[in-house]
Amino acid sequence: MKRRILALLFALLTTQIAALVSPAYACGCGAMVPDGGSRIGVDRESSVVRWDGRTEEIVMRFTVGGDARRAAWIMPVPGRASVELGNPALFPQLADLTRPERRTRTYFWPRGTDWPFSSGSSDGVGAALPGAGAPVGVVGRERLGDFDVARLTATDPEALRTWLRDNGFELPERLAAELKPYVDQKWEYVAVRLAPREQGRTLRGELEPLRIRFDSARLVYPMRLSRLARTPQSLGLYVLAGHRMEPRSAIGGAVPEVTFAGTVSPGGALGELTGGEPVFLTAIEQRFPDPSRIDGDHELRATAEDTPYRRAVYRNELLTAGGVPVWLLTVGGVLAAAVAAAVLLVVRGRRPSRSGRPENRVDLRERS
Known part of the structure; x- marks a missing residue:
């Protein structure tokens, strides 16, 4: 019996601990792989799509943790890409623009933290261009801050995986199979190796943002390689376009949730990205409990209407009037009215009846 109880308590404790573990954030590259013998975790990956x-x-x-000194990932893109460092001020600006609206919601009857239930208060490097027919072509390779970036073409997914491995881009063993759909569509690739210039420094905290630009007749966010991830994933996406945008499908994840939609007049880092013109901003969040079910890339389309939306966070507050709880005024008023009615009934009950007394009437006509 004691063993059963201990087993039950252990199972409950394991469930509670698992519920407190936050999922990794989805990166279109799939799993970020560190150098041998070390570990790395992507605590958050934020992406802006214009x-x-x-x-x-x-x-x-990326915001990363762990003890890795080097790591790598790959981003498939539908066209020839250019890569540069992005402005780190972009993300705080977008977070501020999409911050939930704070509202107050009142309630009538007192709750556990209100009087009389509680007396306390509570607050709530350069390279040659690809040769004709080469299975892997190097469009360009450059050093950008702590990033070694290679822009590649490929006609053979296995040759691409081999090139990446031979050039210091350690990536998942299953990569070749997952890259085949992109090779068949003649996509190109941005391979990134995170290697700090400072010797011995580990990859921790917020990394410098990368800005990737390419021609595309449709708005697509590569996600298929996230199938390689071994833990639940979450996607946070800021979309800047002429209209409110939505994913065509859930691609194997939970239903995407819009957390903000509206036209913004950008300045600062956002203005640099949009050219200073007003643009419609859509913020989307999505969870992928089982990454292996991801079956494609996100393709986004304009919605039927540009309906604005801002998420609201409510603060519950006891309804008061002049600092006095309305429920107390209401109850006091009802009690006062009841007492007054009772007193009136008592007074009327003690008043003598007029019909029991003789009436002395004087007829003035008889006296005259």
């Missing part, structure tokens, strides 16, 4: 109908830009920023 699309004007012809050109797409993706700005990505």
Whole structure:
């Protein structure tokens, strides 16, 4: 009996601990792989997508933890890409623009933290261009801050995986199979190796953002390689376009949730990305409890209407009037009215009846 109880308590404790573990954030590259003998975790990956109908830009920023000194990932793109460092001020600006609206919601009857139930208060490096027919072509390779970036073409997924491995880009063993759909569609690739210039420094905290630009007639966010991830994933996406945008499908994850939608007049880092013109901003969040079910890339389309939306966070507050709880005024008023009615009934009950007394009437006509 004691063993059963201990087993039950252990199972409950394990369930509670698992519920407190936050999922990793989805990166279109799939799992970020560190150098041998070390570990790395992507605590958060934030992406901004800007699309004007012809050109797409993706700005990505990773927040990582662990003890790795090097790591790598790969981003498939539908066209020839250019890569540069992004402005780190972009993400705080977008977070501020999409911050939930704080509202107060009142309630009538007192709750556990209100009087009389409680007396306390509570607050709530350069390279040659690809040769003709080469299975892997190097479009360009450059050093950008702590990033070693290679822009590649490929006609053979296995040759691409081998090139990446031989050039210091350690990536998942299953990568070749997952890259085949992109090779068949003649996509290109941005391979990134995170290697700090400072010797011995580990990859921790917020990394510099990367800005990737390429031509695209449709707004697409690569996600298929996230199938390689071994833990639940979450996607946070800021979409800047001419209209409110939505994913065409859930691609194997939970239903995408819009957390903000509205036209913004950008300045600062956002203005640099959009050219200073007003743009419609859609913020989307999505969870992927089982990454192996991801069956494609996110393709986004304009919604039927540009309906604005801002998420609201409510603060519950006891309804008062002049600092006095309305429930107390109401109850006091009802009690006062009841007492007054009772007193009136008592007074009327003690008043003598007029019908029991003789009436002395004087007829003035008889006296005259």
